[in-house]
Amino acid sequence: MQTQPSPLLKVQELVKTFPIHGGIFSRKVGEVRAVDQVSFDVFPGETLGLVGESGCGKSTTGRSILRLYEPTSGEIEFEGKSLLKLSQEEMRRTRRDLQMVFQDPFASLNPRQKIADILEEPLIVHGIGNAKERKEQVLELLRVVGLDKHHASRYPHQFSGGQRQRIGIARALSVKPKLIVADEPVSALDVSIQSQVLNLMEDLQEQFGLTYIFIAHDLSVVKHISDRVGVMYLGRMVELTHRDELYQNPLHPYTQALLSAVPIPNPEVNRERILLQGDVPSPADPPKGCAFHPRCPYVMDVCKKERPEFVDKGNGHFVACHLIS
Amino acid sequence: MGQSILDISTLELHFFTEKGVIKAIDGVDLKVGEGEIVGLVGESGCGKSVTSLAVMGLIPTPPGKIVGGSIRFSGQEITHWTNKQMRKIRGKDISMIFQEPMTSLNPLFTIGDQLVEAIRVHKKCSKKEAQSLSLAILEKVGIKRVGILKQYPHQLSGGMRQRVMIAMAMVLEPRLLIADEPTTALDVTIQAQILDLMRSLNREFGTSILLITHDLGVVAEMCDRIVVMYAGQVVEEADGRKLFKNPSHPYTQGLLKSIPKLDENQKRLYSIPGQVPHPLNMPQGCRFAPRCEYVMETCWNKKPDLYEIEQEHLSRCWLHQGKEAIENGKGDADTT
């Protein structure tokens, strides 16, 4: 896309490994390659969806961007400056622009803080406003996410899951960030509540010009909310493109299988199912070559040896598969 | 629909807790026919699991107690059977698999132990025979690993564990399989495998299946008939196609409108306002009234009945019941 503005966030070859300890002296005996050379750009105002099966590294990617996990290698540029080069203190201040919404609305709110304190704390930390202004801002935030002002003096356990997720979103909004990483914000919610939160997030994006990285494992949700979607498998990005392109023209065999496996709430639709064999391999011991090759219906010899490159097939459709190249 | 193997009618089950009486099930009518796959959907906490446990006779008592209605299994009234009586049919005639494959297998015993045990509870046979039977059923559910019988649950992946659970449930070829959210903890591609497996078992053995889930997509693909629950009550029941094409209860309608769909592009999702009522503080009349778009005066005071709006399509809503019924107030306000 030639007329693209410059990206807000640029992730290049991001790698994050976790050591595995064991042996007689609890030495490091191996590592989990949770994120393995992932690259993508996020443009201002868009929503980039990330999907993939459990354990494929979605959350780790999200957390590494905020340097909640220190990336092992790679490069992350936010508004042109490299995040990984910032000192702890500089990074702390930069986090104002980068915010996060968590999956579990029950675990992500400190049970011993009142809602008002939860929402005010980021303002205090970043030295925003005086006490009175902050109070007002808290009430404003509550209003924005559709909660009542009398909720301010309550504790998290007095809310339902959907309400808690609203509070989590309000907290992320409080410092007026540019980018929000939403890590499965609706997975824990019931279907009838889920749409409330999705609508809220869309409204807020429009209202504040936010940029989202939206992580989910529910393809329908991702499709609904995202402009572009990245598909991850075993720590790697296997496909990344525009939403409609992806759903109409999936190139990677894994994406194809994934799309065909999603049950559709319409008995009239009859689809050809691609049933994959076997389970997802362990990220501690990923297959050589293409990570997907043991389950791939179209596996070729080259897949077992060489790792396919993640390349643009034109019009911003990135894919990593030997079949395509 | 053939002869029904499971017939639950107007079941009421309460939990007597310190904080008060939780009316976890307050009117559930549900039939499962021979060889049929019935889906039971509803939001978290609406009483799906409790219903299935009631069928198995596994409700923790106290605090739980069936206070009304009946459960019939292939014609027999089993509502008040003793534990000892229930034990004879559990695992043999009715089997159950649970949501969490991670915690539903005893971590300290091998797969073989647990399968053999399941067989030998009901079937007189040697350990050897039981083992070969186990291997056969494991192969049927797609596990062909050597030495699987000697392995412990933690050595298997989630998908495999759920297969083992299914194998354990199916090994004695029960007539009814109750699957309580069997795929919720699994990934989509694995879920597809498991659902596929269940469908083929249903075809092969003619096992009836009661599939509990909150995923409308899963029921749409799997089930012949669908029962929708809300806050401890069945609110709608219909043939799968009818239900999706012509949902009649406002809750079902809202639910269908609020989920994003893969096969169409929606601009904006519908959302049902408010939230599920607190189990200790249920609305007096229709339980959905506080969230309903079409709420009427009657709805606040009177409990609606399940009403047959067309053939084999029931709905619990005053909208569909005649004026006359409203005035007669067939369902009285719950004043307890």
Added chain:
Amino acid sequence: GGKEGGIKKDTGNSLIYGRGADSKKLDPIQVTDGESLQVTQMIYDTLVQYKDENTEVQPGLAEKWENSADGKVWTFHLRKNVKFHDGTPFNADAVVFNFERWMDKNHPQHKGGEFTYYPDMFGGYKGDSTHVINKVSKVDDHTVKFELNRPLGPFLANIAMPPFAIGSPEAIKKDPEKFNENPVGTGPYKFVEWKKNDTITLEKNPDYWVKGLPKTDKLIFKSIPDNTARFNALKSGDIDLMNGMNPTDAPQVEKDSKLQLFKQQGMNVAYLSFNMKKKPFDNPKVRQAISYAVNKEGIIKNFYAGLAEPAINPYPSFMMGYNKDVKEYEFNLDKAKQLLKEAGFEKGLKLKLHAPQDPRPYLPNGKKVAEFLKEDFKKIGIDAEIVTAEWKTYQDQVKSGQHELALYGWNGDNGDPDNFLYVLLDKNNAREKDASNISYYMSEEVHKLLVEAQSTVDQKKREELYKKAQEIIKKDAPWVPLVHATVPVAGKKELKGFFPHPTSGYKLYKVSR
């Protein structure tokens, strides 16, 4: 059935002696504590020995002895036909061997531990300039000659001490290290078994050189550390005889028809020491005031069950040179108050009162005595804070003068006043560390008297000197002498032949049922 000989049960005629601590070792020369020596005394004999009830010397393994005119040569005539328990004969060689082993640090069998009593009693080891014994030699098989470097007054009394008992040279040579656990002597009993911290069992030596002794076939020492528990064991018949009882239990014994009480005259003193290095205890008025505030009768009644005499002088009245004319500070709080006022403490005084935690024969319950004193002190405006410590720490504290007031005491060794006055009250013993004069009483006058008495031979003259010293001490009041405790020993009614001995070393082989 089962394994042969592993278990032996009582033959019926045994004596079980309950005591507060186990033996440390069974080689007499290597131990210093009474409990260890009590056992070795039953297994071994010394050349000469104490009489049954006092510290006078009588023949032991030596039938007769002579001292040369210059006092430097001692000749002992040994008893004949005496055998060690291992069957080897007792003779002059054995005596020479034992003394050589003790005195010569390079002796091949000088092994197994410290030979503490030897250097203490005989001025050091062979080769030391102060060493007393020049040579021990055999004259014939039954005669031994000791040649001394200089005369030693208490030589005979020393030789009578239980550490200097003669052991079998064969057994010692076999394994000097293990001799500690496998004692072989000539005594009335033979060693059988030692269950550590529990029992030591001895059996009758049928060939004992005194006919008719020992009286019992077995002698069993049983350690029960707690006094009360031990007393209970006596009452329930688990043991026959016990030492170290709480004096407060004595009345119970007297009431009990199945028990009898033996009272052993106490060659001891318990006292309340003032640390005269510390203010205001350098002021005699303060010391005297406190002396008036001590209710000795009350203490004796409460904590000694009457089994003690109030102490007036530093040593008990039955000893030589006791000054009967010294008048005690009676219990008189008014006088005490008056004196305090004179000393400038009419508003009162705060002090620390140290008390030992563990029972001592002369002070069975130091803590309680301290509590008792505290209550009376309160009445004259003295606020005493009690500080207790367990025995070793306590010794450390008082011997280095960390206390202000301390409850302490002394058990005499040999019945000589020197053993009390010089040790406890002479300025030479007021050492910085390891003081035995813990009051740091520095009286020159007393020092002169005591030193003179040491080098005087004339007993009359000595008595005079000691009496004089006692007068001065009374006036200076470096201590409040509290009591001379009678040591109670309890046993079953049917026991006969038990003699309480002032050294607390009993001839248990004379006891019969």
Added chain:
Amino acid sequence: MQTQTVDIRNKVVEEDKPWKDFMRSFLRHRSAVIGSVIILFLILIAIIAPVLTPFEYSAKSNDLMQSPSANHWFGTDEMGRDIFTRVIYGARISLWVGFFAVIGSIVLGSLLGLIAGFFGGWRDAVISRIFDILLAFPGILLAIAMVTILGPGINNAMIAIAIINIPTFGRLMRSSVLRIKEEDYVLAAKAMGMKNGRILFHHILPNCWTPIMVQGTLSFATAVIEAAALGFLGLGAQPPEPEWGTMLADSRPFIQTAPWTMIFPGLAIVLTVLGFNLLGDGLRDIFDPRMKQ
């Protein structure tokens, strides 16, 4: 009726404030209530001890070893002191020792546990090893050795008890911190741009203290027993302080002639310890998330 609609729609199940919620479950919990009644009773007695008895705890009298009577409810000891008086004054000592020993070990243990859990790395390794070592020692022997070093006395006994209990709290704190450190709200705080100090004090610490409080209550009980044990061995309170363990040791010779001298101080210990155990148990149940619906 429109009004009614609005009315019910806005009706939220009014949940109580946390402390009210806590009080409700607390009051419903039988053992917690009994335990706190016992403890309050003891505290009260300790405070108003002088009012309850005409005697002084250290005053000797001539009524030696009297059996319980209307005048001396629990009898007298061998110095003629009123045992009832000594027992109720003893509550002061036991509560005092228990309290400060527990506070001491909580403060030190938690601090070490916090450092180990929060910073990890070599600090964790060193501190955890220290805990291992301390735990491996036989507690009572360690306490005996320490009091022997420091000298007997109630304060030194308190210090020894505090030290031997450090690893209990340290480990508890460490594991709590490790658990809470991984909670999403801590991550959220970090993502919010908060500094370590603030995360530690605002987010981690307040969420660690419930297990500490439960354990603290239970350790209070053991501390009372440990103090009595040291007293019994003569290493506790200094005379004439009426410490229960010391009283037991002192009256051991009279167990047969005057059993009341042993029975009442012993029962006092049991009652106190029971009170704290009941309360601790109750708190544990109340705070246990599994007990909550």
Added chain:
Amino acid sequence: MLAYTVRRLFMLIPVLVGMSIITFGIVHMIPGDPAQTIAGEKATPQRVEEIRKELGLDEPLYIQYGSYAKGLLQGDLGKSMTTKRPIGEEIGPFLAATAELVFAAMFIAVFFGVNLGILSSWRQNSWFDYSAMMIALIGVSIPVFWLGLMEQWLFAQTLDWLPSNGRLDPRIQMEPITYFYVIDTILYGDTEVLWDAVKHLILPAVALATVPMAIIARITRSSMLEVMRSDYIRTARAKGLSEFWVVYKHTLKNASIPVLTVIGLQLGTLLGGAVLTETIFSWPGVGRYLYTAIGERDYTVVQSGILIVATIFVIINLIVDLIYAWIDPRIQYGKK
């Protein structure tokens, strides 16, 4: 399993080194002087000084520690300063005496504790449960020394049923084989003496058993209850297993892990903590041995003795951990 064991053994090294340093330090901080004890109370200061020199007590502490550590590395625990006997040899019978007492106590505690816990959990909230748990709570609240004294008062002195001190009637001499008297008397086949040994064991063992019994009963009950709530127990019931099998096969094994931890910890604690019981019952055990050694300032005995007891404690806990790994297949490689 082997690698796991070896790793756990290696992890002991720093703990043991730390322990040796701490014991050494503590022992040398205690005021008072072993030389004084050895020399006797009335020895001259010069003598004491000489002995101090002979014992090497005049050397700087680090040199003393150095030679102590060197000895330890060569497996030499040193000699007692007072008895001059090798500690390794001397401590044996005391350890055995304590071990016999502790094992007897643990046997009582485990037998009654576990069964009480199971019954209580089975009859949860019954009067039996309440009274058993109340008794258990009182059990943990009784100071062992008071209980011991009360036992003595009642059963030894007043009723005169059982002996109050020692391990054996002093009139009996027995050549020890294992130093566990109960075992030795059985080896000798002498029932009369066996009975005597057992009689001596009863009171102290019961006193010592009370607290662990109460703790075990409580932990058994709560972990049984917790396991009974788990998913895999529900699965076991769904198979149709009888209640007896559910409790004794599935629940007990899973519930045993926390119970084992407690048993291990208690075993270790009792081993070093039996001082009070041993003092009261004049039991010639290791607690009293060390307590006496502290009183006598026998540095080497205190140092090495505590080190031995602590090592045993650590090893017991290691064994418990290994038993877990054996019961629970998930533990094998250490989770970290």
